[in-house]
Amino acid sequence: MPHLLEAISLKRLFPVKKDGQTRQLHAVDGIDFHIAPGETVGLVGESGCGKSTLVRLLTRTLDPSDGQVRFRNRDIGLVRSRAMALHPQRKDIQMVFQDPTDSLNPRYTARQTIAESVRLLCGLRGAEAAARVEEAAGWVGLPLALLDRYPHQLSGGQKARVGIARAIVSRPALLVLDEPTAALDVSVQTVILQLLERLKQELQMSFLFVSHDLNVVRLLCDRVLVMYLGRVVEAGPTDAVFHAPAHPYTRALIASLPGGLAGGQASAADLLVGGDPQSPIDPDPNRCRLLGRCPRGLARCGEVGPQLEDIGGGRQVACHYPAVVQHVRQ
Ligand SMILES: Nc1ncnc2c1ncn2[C@@H]1O[C@H](COP(=O)(O)OP(=O)(O)OP(=O)(O)O)[C@@H](O)[C@H]1O
Ligand SMILES: [Mg+2]
Structure with a gap:
C-alpha cells in the first residue's frame, strides 16, 4: 500500500x-x-x-x-x-x-x-x-x-x-x-x-x-512507534510490540504497566537502571542513547550507535542486543 x-x-x-x-x-x-x-x-x-x-x-x-x-x-x-x-x-x-x-x-x-x-x-x-x-x-x-x-x-x-x-x-x-x-x-x-x-x-x-x-x-x-531522545527505538504492530517488546526501553515501559510483560513478572533485566537520561545536546552519534540506563548495555553500545533495523513481522528495533521476539499472528 x-x-x-x-x-x-x-x-x-x-x-x-x-x-x-x-x-x-x-x-x-x-x-x-x-x-x-x-x-x-x-x-x-x-x-x-x-x-x-x-x-x-x-x-x-x-x-x-x-x-x-x-x-x-x-x-x-x-x-x-x-x-x-x-x-x-x-x-x-x-x-x-x-x-x-x-x-x-x-x-x-x-x-x-x-x-x-x-x-x-x-x-x-x-x-x-x-x-x-x-x-x-x-x-x-x-x-x-x-x-x-x-x-x-x-x-x-x-x-x-x-x-x-x-x-x-x-x-x-x-x-x-x-x-x-x-x-x-x-x-x-x-x-x-x-x-x-x-x-x-x-x-x-x-x-x-x-x-x-x-x-x-x-x-x-494499529502500530506503535517508541521514541527515546530524538530517535525511534522500536516500531511495529501494536499487539506484537506489547506482547513481546524487543527494545530494552520498550520492555521497561511495558513492564511498568499493570499486568506488565506477557508471561509473568518482569525480571531485573527488564527494568531501567537508575540514573539520568543522556543530554539531547550534541549527543555522541557513536553511542546508544540508552547507555547508562540500559540493563543490557555492553561495550559495543558505547562504540556504535544502533540503527533501526527490521526484525521481521513488520517490526523494527534499534538495539545491538534486542530481546528475542516471537512473532504474533495478526
Ligand atoms: N523552541 C525550542 N528551543 C529549544 N529547545 C526546544 C524547543 N522546542 C523543544 N525543545 C527541546 O526539544 C526536546 C523535545 O521537546 P518536545 O516538546 O518535542 O518533547 P515531547 O516529547 O513532546 O515532551 P512532552 O511529553 O513533555 O510533551 C526537549 O529537550 C525540549 O526542551
Ligand atoms: Mg509534547
Whole structure:
C-alpha cells in the first residue's frame, strides 16, 4: 500500500547556549517512519523525547533542519511553515492540540471556530459552510444548541469536541493528535477516546496519536512507534510490540504497566537502571542513547550507535542486543 505520510531521516536541531557556547539540541535526530492510508499510529516516549517537535515537523508548523516529510509522495518538508497555511495540502493534514482551552479563540463561538476552518481550508462560506459545520458537530456529538456558545461557556469535554470538529471538518486524510486527552478529567478522557475510536471507523482517516498513556495507544493504534531522545527505538504492530517488546526501553515501559510483560513478572533485566537520561545536546552519534540506563548495555553500545533495523513481522528495533521476539499472528 502506498504511504500517506513518510518521514525520511527527519531532523530538527535547536541552537542552545551552554557554557557560553552555542550547541545543538537534537530534538528530532534522524527519524524514518510512515503512515498508510486509514492506519492509526501511536507515538510514545517520555517527556522531552521529541514527540511534539516531530508532530510540528509533520504538520509543517516547524521547519526541519534536514530530511524529508513526504505526503502522498510529494516532499512537503520544503514548503516553509508559513507558506503551508496557503498550501493545497493544508486541509489534508489537521491537528488536535493538547489543551482545548488554550487552542480555542475565546472570542469565537464554537460555530465560528469550526466555520473559520471551513472557510480557510475548503474555501466555503454561507449555507454550504453552515451545513459543513453542523455535519462536523454531529460527527463529534456536539449538540447544535451548544454551537453558539463561547469557550468559557463550554465544559472541558465539550471544548475538546469543538477542537476535534474544527480539525475534521475539512475531512483530512491525516489527523494528528498530540496528547488530546491530557488536559481532561479521567471520565471525560474515556468518552473522548470512544469518540476517536468511532471517528476512526466512520471517517477512514489516518491517525497519528501521541500519548503518554500506553494503554490508550494499545486500545486505539494499529502500530506503535517508541521514541527515546530524538530517535525511534522500536516500531511495529501494536499487539506484537506489547506482547513481546524487543527494545530494552520498550520492555521497561511495558513492564511498568499493570499486568506488565506477557508471561509473568518482569525480571531485573527488564527494568531501567537508575540514573539520568543522556543530554539531547550534541549527543555522541557513536553511542546508544540508552547507555547508562540500559540493563543490557555492553561495550559495543558505547562504540556504535544502533540503527533501526527490521526484525521481521513488520517490526523494527534499534538495539545491538534486542530481546528475542516471537512473532504474533495478526
Ligand atoms: N523552541 C525550542 N528551543 C529549544 N529547545 C526546544 C524547543 N522546542 C523543544 N525543545 C527541546 O526539544 C526536546 C523535545 O521537546 P518536545 O516538546 O518535542 O518533547 P515531547 O516529547 O513532546 O515532551 P512532552 O511529553 O513533555 O510533551 C526537549 O529537550 C525540549 O526542551
Ligand atoms: Mg509534547
